[in-house]
Amino acid sequence: MSNVLGHAWASTRRFRPALALVIALFIVFAATQSTFLGPRNLQNLLTAVAVLWIVSMGMTFVTIVGGIDLSAGATVAFIGIFIGKMVNYTPIPSWVVIILAILIGIAVGCFINGALIGKLGMSFFVVTLATMTALTGTVNLWSNNTTEVITDRAISWIGVERVFGMPTPIWIMIVIFLLALFVQNRTYFGRDLYAVGGSIAAAKLSGIRVERTVMAAYAIVGGCAGLASVIAVGRIGAASPQVEVDLPLQAAAAVLLGGTALAGGSGGVGGTAVGVLFIGLLQNGLSISGVQSYWQQVVTGVILVAAVLGERVTGGRVRKGRLFGELAKQRKAGL
Amino acid sequence: MPFTRHGPDWWNPVTQMPPAPPLLELTGIAKRYGGVRALKRGTLVISAPGVVHGLIGENGSGKSTILGIMSGQVRPDEGSIRLNGEAMQFVKPLDAIGHGIAMVSQETALAPDLSVAENILLGHRAERGPGGIDWPATRRKAAEVLARLDLDIDPEQLAGTLSPDRQQMIEIARAISMDARILILDEPTSSLTDDQVRVLFKTIAVLKAQGVSVVFVSHRLAEMFEIVDELTVLRDGETAASGPMSEFDVQRIVDEMVGRAGAWEEVGVPERRARVSHNAAPVLEVSELNVEGIVRDASLTVAPGEIVGVAGLVGSGRRELLEALFGARSVSSGELALQGKPYTPSNPRSAIARGMGYLPPDRKLRGLVLGRSIRDNLTMSVTAFLPRLRSHSRAQTEDVVQRVMSGMRVRAESPEVAVGTLSGGNQQKVALGKWLAAGSTVLLLDEPTRGVDVAAKAEIHSLLREAAESNAALLVSSSENEELIALCDRILVMFRGAIIASVPSADASEALLSRYTGGHLSE
Numbered sequence: 002m003s004n005v006l007g008h009a010w011a012s013t014r015r016f017r018p019a020l021a022l023v024i025a026l027f028i029v030f031a032a033t034q035s036t037f038l039g040p041r042n043l044q045n046l047l048t049a050v051a052v053l054w055i056v057s058m059g060m061t062f063v064t065i066v067g068g069i070d071l072s073a074g075a076t077v078a079f080i081g082i083f084i085g086k087m088v089n090y091t092p093i094p095s096w097v098v099i100i101l102a103i104l105i106g107i108a109v110g111c112f113i114n115g116a117l118i119g120k121l122g123m124s125f126f127v128v129t130l131a132t133m134t135a136l137t138g139t140v141n142l143w144s145n146n147t148t149e150v151i152t153d154r155a156i157s158w159i160g161v162e163r164v165f166g167m168p169t170p171i172w173i174m175i176v177i178f179l180l181a182l183f184v185q186n187r188t189y190f191g192r193d194l195y196a197v198g199g200s201i202a203a204a205k206l207s208g209i210r211v212e213r214t215v216m217a218a219y220a221i222v223g224g225c226a227g228l229a230s231v232i233a234v235g236r237i238g239a240a241s242p243q244v245e246v247d248l249p250l251q252a253a254a255a256v257l258l259g260g261t262a263l264a265g266g267s268g269g270v271g272g273t274a275v276g277v278l279f280i281g282l283l284q285n286g287l288s289i290s291g292v293q294s295y296w297q298q299v300v301t302g303v304i305l306v307a308a309v310l311g312e313r314v315t316g317g318r319v320r321k322g323r324l325f326g327e328l329a330k331q332r333k334a335g336l
Numbered sequence: 337m338p339f340t341r342h343g344p345d346w347w348n349p350v351t352q353m354p355p356a357p358p359l360l361e362l363t364g365i366a367k368r369y370g371g372v373r374a375l376k377r378g379t380l381v382i383s384a385p386g387v388v389h390g391l392i393g394e395n396g397s398g399k400s401t402i403l404g405i406m407s408g409q410v411r412p413d414e415g416s417i418r419l420n421g422e423a424m425q426f427v428k429p430l431d432a433i434g435h436g437i438a439m440v441s442q443e444t445a446l447a448p449d450l451s452v453a454e455n456i457l458l459g460h461r462a463e464r465g466p467g468g469i470d471w472p473a474t475r476r477k478a479a480e481v482l483a484r485l486d487l488d489i490d491p492e493q494l495a496g497t498l499s500p501d502r503q504q505m506i507e508i509a510r511a512i513s514m515d516a517r518i519l520i521l522d523e524p525t526s527s528l529t530d531d532q533v534r535v536l537f538k539t540i541a542v543l544k545a546q547g548v549s550v551v552f553v554s555h556r557l558a559e560m561f562e563i564v565d566e567l568t569v570l571r572d573g574e575t576a577a578s579g580p581m582s583e584f585d586v587q588r589i590v591d592e593m594v595g596r597a598g599a600w601e602e603v604g605v606p607e608r609r610a611r612v613s614h615n616a617a618p619v620l621e622v623s624e625l626n627v628e629g630i631v632r633d634a635s636l637t638v639a640p641g642e643i644v645g646v647a648g649l650v651g652s653g654r655r656e657l658l659e660a661l662f663g664a665r666s667v668s669s670g671e672l673a674l675q676g677k678p679y680t681p682s683n684p685r686s687a688i689a690r691g692m693g694y695l696p697p698d699r700k701l702r703g704l705v706l707g708r709s710i711r712d713n714l715t716m717s718v719t720a721f722l723p724r725l726r727s728h729s730r731a732q733t734e735d736v737v738q739r740v741m742s743g744m745r746v747r748a749e750s751p752e753v754a755v756g757t758l759s760g761g762n763q764q765k766v767a768l769g770k771w772l773a774a775g776s777t778v779l780l781l782d783e784p785t786r787g788v789d790v791a792a793k794a795e796i797h798s799l800l801r802e803a804a805e806s807n808a809a810l811l812v813s814s815s816e817n818e819e820l821i822a823l824c825d826r827i828l829v830m831f832r833g834a835i836i837a838s839v840p841s842a843d844a845s846e847a848l849l850s851r852y853t854g855g856h857l858s859e
Contacts, residue, residue: 183727190724196716199705206664206702207770208688208720266707 015260016272018308023279030286037289044168048236050281051170052077052229054274057252058181059110059225061273062218064256065194067201067265068118068125070222074248075136076109078241080230082140085149085240088156095155103227109136110223111216119215129249137244144242151239160235170232177225181270194218198265254305255280279304357421358383359549360406360437360518365415366573367401374401376573378415383566385517385547388540390560390581392553393570394593394789396759399553402570403520406551407439408432436517440507442526448496453478455495456509481513486542501532508539512548519543520551525559526787529649529815530850537563555789556816557586571595594791616640617676619809620778622661625670630656632833634670638778638809643800645824645841646813647849653833654813655697658780661811662694663687674778688717693771697783697813703767706756710748711737713755713766717774740769744799761792768799779803781812785819797823817849831855 255276261268365378404410408426462473618637663681
């Protein structure tokens with residue numbers, strides 16, 4: 002047992018600075034704001050980042066294979082409109098709509114982003130930027146730029162109801178996190194992600210199905226976007242045609258803050274959870290302190306750079322060597 | 337007692353003249369990275385201008401660190417650097433370059449879409465007016481440097497279109513254009529063919545005649561004896577031996593590198609393989625294999641227990657032949673059979689499923705995932721065939737990991753450490769061990785000992801022989817003919833994509849193979 006704990010502690014190495022920050026923030030807000038520690042506020046804190054949390058979990062997988070899905074925000078909005086249209090204008094039962102929403106997310110991730118990136122080897126930036134642009138247009142066309150009010154019971158149950166005294170989104174967050182942790186650490190698919198992110202060529206020459214692995218990673222972030230969309234619609238009680246362009250970038254910030262390297266091959270969802278909590282804590286703590294919530298973005302930006310830099314400086318010898326190597330090359334090229 | 341320092345006849349006008357200080361003197365250099373002491377007491381003395389100073393040592397002996405310190409890329413923790421007797425402190429590479437010390441590293445760092453002339457003058461461009469580039473002056477200066485090095489390269493050509501050896505020459509030219517007096521060449525020959533090595537040595541001779549000193553790093557002892565004037569041997573971060581090359585022979589160098597007398601007998605002399613007769617039916621049969629534009633009508637067979645070598649210059653199609661057999665490169669035509677059954681190489685995965693294993697020549701890029709553990713790397717091609725969503729545990733792979741790690745004598749703290757932290761030789765053993773773990777019956781090995789030290793090389797050779805004795809079929813491609821003669825039963829010679837000869841290694845000699853690989857079959 003102590004071995005397991007030791008291993009768990011060792012695996013936090015990459016996001017210990019972020020973890021320390023989260024604990025420090027928690028203590029500061031708890032000490033200065035009397036309302037902060039109330040169960041109601043803590044639940045608000047978590048439900049406010051539910052959408053970000055779920056998208057970030059999927060984003061972690063994509064980042065480990067060496068990419069980022071810029072289209073996640075547009076996918077969330079697109080599926081939101083889909084839910085609105087289906088629930089309001091068709092007799093399809095809402096639980097079927099919820100399942101379809103997740104499946105559409107998976108399909109967008111797998112057969113558009115995943116296929117173009119994994120099978121055809123296109124750049125993730127180009128592909129997901131294109132998907133984002135096209136989906137944003139589709140959202141505006143399909144919704145006619147009007148918000149669709151949704152009063153469906155199943156969907157509001159997912160967004161705002163409580164189960165055993167805790168909001169449903171928080172339960173979903175916990176389940177998705179544990180599931181992601183299991184897939185990442187305990188399945189061979191999880192290990193494939195790291196191998197492919199570390200070296201596509203080495204993975205391929207070892208017999209790993211690289212194309213499938215990449216497609217699956219994008220399918221997962223797509224599915225997460227579908228689920229996040231159900232929660233978002235349920236929480237607001239409406240499907241908004243407004244695309245949150247910010248969402249995938251915030252998710253990427255949380256992933257990087259949590260110690261997953263942009264280059265791929267390292268990190269994990271544990272760190273991402275800490276990254277999202279950091280953003281959530283700042284948002285919540287600052288707003289109950291009466292500080293403009295835009296400060297959260299300023300602070301997140303600064304901390305992101307500081308955390309990644311700090312990780313490099315304190316990091317192991319291998320990565321230090323790499324930093325040095327890159328610098329040396331740059332210096333050499335520019336002499 | 338200040339007087340005693342000068343000795344009894346300090347007043348004598350003849351002896352009072354101090355001997356000229358050495359050109360460059362690094363003494364007592366120490367450097368640690370975190371908990372690792374890369375250098376403890378490194379000393380390196382280049383005696384005079386116009387000498388070739390060899391630096392040799394096993395992987396991890398501190399070569400790269402001392403080169404980094406010499407060229408201002410690494411700051412030493414302790415020790416002194418003296419240039420012509422004057423104490424120096426290099427904080428950044430530009431400081432070293434300013435004092436005429438320039439380094440050409442293993443990887444070429446050229447801007448491929450700029451012309452040769454621009455690459456040579458990168459960083460100290462000829463300018464005209466504010467911010468404008470003086471093109472005629474750039475071309476003229478570049479042409480001057482190329483002429484000085486006796487190189488026939490068009491300064492207008494794009495650097496990316498040159499072959500790797502010529503790109504290296506451009507880097508040397510760049511260093512020379514900055515008036516380098518000491519030129520550091522870090523394993524310049526590791527990716528060159530014999531002919532290209534000749535050109536490089538000619539250039540070094542030209543530089544030497546012009547009074548430029550060269551620090552030459554190589555794993556190949558024969559090259560050391562050919563061009564080096566004085567030698568420094570590093571072992572475990574300390575200078576084990578140094579002096580004029582005339583004081584060294586092969587035995588002494590190997591003994592100093594390994595750190596015990598008699599080491600040469602163990603690792604230096606590769607025992608010739610006992611001749612085995614291979615009456616068994618071949619495992620791998622290839623007939624008339626073609627790879628678009630590269631490999632032409634290659635036919636070969638490999639029997640179980642047999643080690644077949646493939647010799648040839650870089651670009652002769654050796655590499656592509658192996659890749660094609662493994663399904664990593666598409667085949668345009670040809671008939672293949674594995675274990676008597678037809679085989680179509682379509683992708684690496686299906687090749688592995690049929691019992692093939694492939695060791696790529698570039699282990700850091702394609703052979704290993706450096707950031708992952710030894711365990712993950714060793715078991716990758718086994719677990720690749722298990723259901724993806726099946727949960728895994730260490731216990732499942734423990735047996736095979738332990739067997740391969742002890743069988744391959746991989747030196748590491750535990751199977752959990754990242755492969756990137758191991759020495760080159762141990763990394764190569766892991767890359768090879770992957771196929772032992774997978775139980776491959778046909779091993780395709782491209783440059784199995786590239787960039788590993790003498791001791792690790794001998795170990796890898798004996799591991800390959802063990803694999804052959806347990807009935808695996810090995811196809812080994814190498815640019816070192818000496819290695820092929822020692823290791824293989826039979827050597828195929830490739831020239832411009834075709835297999836032009838098959839020589840039993842008992843009849844092969846380096847002279848014969850270098851003639852054959854050049855395409856000259858008759859005397």
